[in-house]
Amino acid sequence: MKLELDRALKSAVQKCFDNGRLKETVLPDYVIEVPNNPDHGHFATNLPMALASSQKRRPIEIAKTIVDHLSDSEGFIERAEIAGPGFINFVVSSGQWYQVLSGIITLRDDYGKSEMATGEEVLVEFVSANPTGPIHLGHGRGAALGDTLCRILSFTGHKVVREFYINDAGLQIRLLGESIYCRWRQFSEPGYPFPENGYQGGYVKSLANEIAEEFDLDSLQQEEAVSRCADWGSEKMLTELKRDLADFRVQFDVWQKESDLYAAGLIEASQEILREKGQSYEKDGALWIKTSLHGDDKDRVIRKGDGQYTYFASDISYHMEKWKRGFSKAINIWGADHHGYVRRVKAALKTNGIDENWLNVLFIQLVKLWKGGEEIKMSKRAGHYVTLKELVEEVGVDAVRFVFLTKSHDSPLDFDIDLVKKHDSDNPVYYVQYAHARICSVFRKAASEGITLPPRTDQISDRLTLDEEMALIRVMAEFPALLEDISRSLEPHRLTYYLTELAALFHKYFNLGSKIPENRIVGEDVTLSQARLSLAEGIRIVLHNGLDLLGIHAPERM
């Protein structure tokens, strides 16, 4: 709808240029937006004000000139008014809005899809937790964000690949092995020393128990036993991690192992390229990459003095590999404590001539858990932390995902367990789900009275005349554009706010009927009831599609 307005606006301005009423210039940046204040019409543009400086005329005069040249052969615009310092406010005719409603009902599950990025391939890498322990709340937040982002990007026409990077080549897997081995030894020798930075969590003891049942560790040399513990333990944790994520409704297309990059010789290959391009050098027995030439604070080591590659080395290869796979955009979701890392990764990409804007890194800020009015302190080192699985078991997937997606990802999140556990109005998830269930309930009521959706909504939708009804349609009309905005800004939390707003409008509308029976959706007048059922169906579809993109169920009863 905005597009059609824009077209009318542009052609009006062109006419003014042609007949000399306005000085011909390049069009400045301007917006067409939905005003906050309903008195300002359905849409407003600031174009006259944006033109003012180049025209050297008062915005109001320019607005008048443009409005005089607006032609509207299809009866699209009901009114165009000049307001304030030089806005043009548009009121779109009701018929246009009714068409939106019929469109929603026709498209159903496809409503909100768009072609904005047809075929554009995007790689989203998220969670990427080390398989050395259960996934915690920070990972969960990243999972919810990444998964929802992928769902939305797919909806707006992107070809999305969801990827999980497994850091299985570094020291931490070895450390997991040592931790398990030590716990196993401690069964017989309680004083056996625990590795300095070993994993303290209780799950390590469970792993030690299990592996002792499966393998005869006694028969192995210590070195061999530790390595067996490492391999077996990380596989076990990976399996668990996949299951926890699946239970959280998060799926991946690719599980990329760091060790496979080594096995395929990609680390050496990418270093060779850097050397050929003169982007690396040897110093103090180590190999360095010249990231300082590309915006990093200093050069970085990629191969240590002992001949081992750094984590950074494999990450460079990994990102170059992503690039070679042909994605037009890469999105990484990282914990905020890694923010210092992004500059050097981008710098490394630039040494290979890759535009730094190709890589988009979203940072997840900390999740704090509250219960009984007190913060539950978490420490991964000491093994004191609440896992995603535990939280989900306590409050359910729907609630956890919703709360994770109510805040901007770069704002710290306080998760109040008590609030989310409540099965009443305090729980933000139920508010939206309840609107959906309520609509389903209205349909059951209507069916019991023999009233169903009309075959052609457009023939009776002019019976929708209440302000609340038109407001609902206008909000529903914004859904596709919202999803496109989210795809550009990578801010899925805006969807939760949108759905809450739509649900609020519906609840308000529904309650009109408790005061005045004529305002009930299902009433005496069958045609009116059918028109209102169409409206309710449109709302239900948008709520359903929106919740689906959030990975949250839309219940028919509550």
Added chain:
RNA sequence: GCGCCUGUAGCUCAGUUGGAUAGAGCAGCGGACUUCUAAUCCGCAGGUCCCGUGUUCGAAUCGCGGCAGGCGCGCCA
């Protein structure tokens, strides 16, 4: 010291990328169920948008300078 993020109602946060009178939930107070689901709705109250300054028709939003909080600055991963 340098870098990134944050600062908006008592609390937790939105604010459509520079628009018109800054919003929501929770907490507080007062109302609405013989009714399509009260897991809802209506009303009241609540503001130095951290401070200062600049840019312009116009700033919570952009620039600069501060202040406060969080995080990060390894030949760790």
